[in-house]
Amino acid sequence: MASVSVPMGQRIRFDMRNVWIAPPLLILAVLFFYPLSLIAGVSLAGGGHSISLSHYTAVLGSALFRNALLHTIGIALASSAGCLALGFTLSLILSFVPFPGARILARLIDTFIALPTFLVALAFTFIYGSAGVLNESLMRLLHLPLAPVDFLYSPWGVILAEVTVYTPFVMRPLLAAFSLIEQAQIEVACGLGAGPFRVIRQIILPAAIPALLAGGSLCLLLTVNEFGIVLFIGAKGVITLPLLVYDKAIQEFDYPTACVIAVVNVALSLSLYSLYRMIMSRFGGARAGLV
């Protein structure tokens, strides 16, 4: 035993420590990566054994799929932009025009993160639905025979619901970034005659850019993957990729088609995820206010 050199001993200890990663890695491989690879397999082979791209050409060429892809991307972009605008406005007022109770309000909005996303979609049917409060009030007030507001059953309904649900994900990093700005800096700028909009443009916005990028890219990822809101609003014309996967697999038992769409959906999500990781490593998790 005395002949074992020190570096050798260190190497053995290093290798032994790395063995500990095996159990969780194995679980992840069996329960996640293996099923994911089978989706890719079924999308290529279908029920048979020969590998072909025939399913891909059939699915990717269909109007249903292209429609869903365009809706998914369009809804995700519009929702993320909405989350950034609303999140920036709310965080700005909560941080820089504070009032007693501002922290409590921020906490209340933050609890929406813990609630299921479809809660908002369901609530919207009571507010903006064809028999909802808004339409009933307008019909009574203006003596209209039909419901005047029907945006809920268009992409706009999904977008508004997603903005509600995902804005807290933008506010978290923004509020953290705003708390790092020196209040004295803003007071000096105001004292020197800068108006609030100039202070926002020249001091607050530059400091918030990492948080906006991190929050915005996270929103893109989450809205592309969103399923509950689209399912609950259930508008005939508004079908996204996750909903199409569900329709094909569960309603039509068409697994090869569902798998092709799932492959496209996963590829889209993973590229948005790498965008998010790139932004996080570029600006650093601490500066963006996320862990």
Next chain:
Amino acid sequence: MLVWSRLGRGATWALLALLAGVVYGLPAAMIALASFSGQWNGVLPSHLTFVHYIHAVEGNSGSQLRVSIVTGMLASAAALASGSWAALALRGMLPLPRRMLDILFFIPSAVPSVSVGLGLLVAFSHPPVLLNGTIAIVLIAHFVLISAFTYVNVSAGLARLPPEYEQIAESLGAWPGYRLRRVTLPLITPYLIAAFSLSFALSMGELGATVMVYPPGWMTMPVGIFALTDRGEIFSAAALTMLLAATTLAVLVALSQIPAKASAR
């Protein structure tokens, strides 16, 4: 303070009240109101009732609440064990393999939940491993989706842990197992609790993967709520949603009351 004039401040707060009220207050108030409403033909319900809540706690919906809590607790406990294990094991590794494995462990949270469900259906619908139609496939789906978040939370806690405590314990001759049990884990307890809370909340609201894989006897609350809205029973759905939100928040508040033995400062 960004706005100095009284009028300007008043206007800013009015804008905040309007935005927060319309976007967050109104949906929360409306779903609460709907859950109590007996009949709603006019602008507001004509009378209020508890009947939807009574339906929600007995019969089918009552068992859905139990199913959701059991699923959430089991999947979160498994995710906590696996995620903490992975985060602890990754700590001693070299930067490059560590970063690559870090990405691997986080990927499940970036993939659409419906695809996770579809993958499990494709993989485990025929022998040798037939899980389709069992409770296990629901638990696995929830575990896969939330384990990434547990891993991230625990890693964040470990990254903020000052190395001195463990080094001192090691220099005093504490074995790795003892050190882990008596020093590292107590120090990251707040992060373990936060990880469990987040997992539980995510599991309680999970819909996409569950709706793909659930067997007839194991319907979670979100699936039940969707079934109700699909049948047009939206007031019962609202009551069940309120119950789901209240249960989730109650568990989160209870977990936040657990005193951490030592805080990692």
